[in-house]
Amino acid sequence: MKRTKTSTEILSDLIGFDTTSHKSNLDLMHYIQDYLDGFGIKSRLIKSEDGEKANLHAVIGPADVPGIILSGHSDVVPVDGQDWNSDPFTLTEKNEMLFGRGTCDMKGFIACALAKVPEMAAAPLVRPIHFGFSYDEEVGCTGVESLIDFLRDEIEVKPAMCIVGEPTSMRPINAHKGGHHLNCRVTGHECHSSLAPTGVNALEYAANIVSFVTKIKKRIAEQGPFNSDFVPPYTTINTGIFNSGTAMNIVPNLAEFEFEIRPIPEENPQHIIDEIREYAFKILEPQMKAIDPKTGFEFTEPVKIPAFHCGEDSEIVQVALNITGENTAHKVSFATEAGLFQNIDIPTVVCGPGSIEQAHKPDEFIKTEQMIKCDNFLGSLIGLYSQDLT
Numbered sequence: 001m002k003r004t005k006t007s008t009e010i011l012s013d014l015i016g017f018d019t020t021s022h023k024s025n026l027d028l029m030h031y032i033q034d035y036l037d038g039f040g041i042k043s044r045l046i047k048s049e050d051g052e053k054a055n056l057h058a059v060i061g062p063a064d065v066p067g068i069i070l071s072g073h074s075d076v077v078p079v080d081g082q083d084w085n086s087d088p089f090t091l092t093e094k095n096e097m098l099f100g101r102g103t104c105d106m107k108g109f110i111a112c113a114l115a116k117v118p119e120m121a122a123a124p125l126v127r128p129i130h131f132g133f134s135y136d137e138e139v140g141c142t143g144v145e146s147l148i149d150f151l152r153d154e155i156e157v158k159p160a161m162c163i164v165g166e167p168t169s170m171r172p173i174n175a176h177k178g179g180h181h182l183n184c185r186v187t188g189h190e191c192h193s194s195l196a197p198t199g200v201n202a203l204e205y206a207a208n209i210v211s212f213v214t215k216i217k218k219r220i221a222e223q224g225p226f227n228s229d230f231v232p233p234y235t236t237i238n239t240g241i242f243n244s245g246t247a248m249n250i251v252p253n254l255a256e257f258e259f260e261i262r263p264i265p266e267e268n269p270q271h272i273i274d275e276i277r278e279y280a281f282k283i284l285e286p287q288m289k290a291i292d293p294k295t296g297f298e299f300t301e302p303v304k305i306p307a308f309h310c311g312e313d314s315e316i317v318q319v320a321l322n323i324t325g326e327n328t329a330h331k332v333s334f335a336t337e338a339g340l341f342q343n344i345d346i347p348t349v350v351c352g353p354g355s356i357e358q359a360h361k362p363d364e365f366i367k368t369e370q371m372i373k374c375d376n377f378l379g380s381l382i383g384l385y386s387q388d389l390t
């Protein structure tokens with residue numbers, strides 16, 4: 001049996017692995033596997049297609065009954081171009097603060113969960129505690145999908161609830177907006193601008209779509225759906241990138257733009273996407289193809305993070321409220337993997353150590369007080385899931 005470590009000691013180990021999203025996270029996952037092995041706990045890696053990255057799943061306690069899954073992402077955002085006062089991949093303690101990339105977002109939570117493993121392994125658990133650690137959260141929550149499929153289709157008994165340990169300063173969160181990114185590529189037909197009617201101006205057709213998207217965005221702001229828990233209380237849409245054109249006297253043959261939709265839980269973003277696609281394919285594209293059949297639109301959706309809402313009266317929200325002593329669950333404006341668990345009927349709450357204020361920034365840190373709060377939170381959870389032997 002391996003010696004136990006504190007959550008801060010484990011955090012120090014985890015920070016030492018540079019798991020920036022575009023890099024492999026396998027060294028970190030093997031570290032966790034070795035650590036779990038030391039306490040006799042088997043774990044499974046669910047690898048990415050190229051085999052460079054993996055999700056990790058483990059279960060402690062009786063696997064044949066529904067339990068709880070503690071979820072965290074192993075990847076971190078890049079440090080490139082950021083001015084750090086210490087090495088981002090060496091945990092540095094100063095004034096009760098622990099500095100390092102990923103300390104609050106969100107290796108702090110994973111470290112606290114791992115530090116409790118000896119206690120979990122020794123406890124008379126009547127319901128199991130699962131670990132679900134993912135990759136590629138910071139690039140659109142894409143890595144966790146295979147873990148979600150595994151939980152839905154392959155596991156003996158699916159967890160009955162989930163805690164996503166993103167930094168919320170240990171306050172339970174039961175709703176957030178989603179995030180969908182769409183790329184649109186418009187292929188036109190190039191020609192000299194003096195002969196413009198014989199070409200297909202990709203820039204102008206792209207601009208047509210952007211203006212259509214702007215109309216939808218205004219309609220939603222005026223007509224809803226609304227949810228007063230959010231600021232602003234409706235789904236927002238923003239076109240963020242637009243590229244086209246090389247010279248005044250050329251009809252552009254290519255335009256690309258990107259926009260995002262941040263839906264409230266009451267909105268079905270697919271309806272918005274369908275409306276935009278219908279306008280592109282049914283109204284605009286026939287006009288383009290009449291001049292050149294090779295022209296047209298292509299949409300891709302590299303990021304689709306569902307909005308998240310879990311009823312305040314659900315067991316997991318109540319458990320989190322009871323343990324933290326908070327009166328009510330909160331809403332946040334950042335998106336997490338929570339909606340993906342919720343989509344396979346695993347009621348979820350977001351609650352983890354550290355503040356989102358410190359996430360993604362140079363000199364990212366977590367207060368030691370937050371680590372202790374999370375240690376205690378998980379200790380209470382183990383108690384709740386154990387047989388009362390007194």
Ligand SMILES: [Zn+2]
Nearest residue numbers: 073105106166
């Ligand atoms: Zn995060």
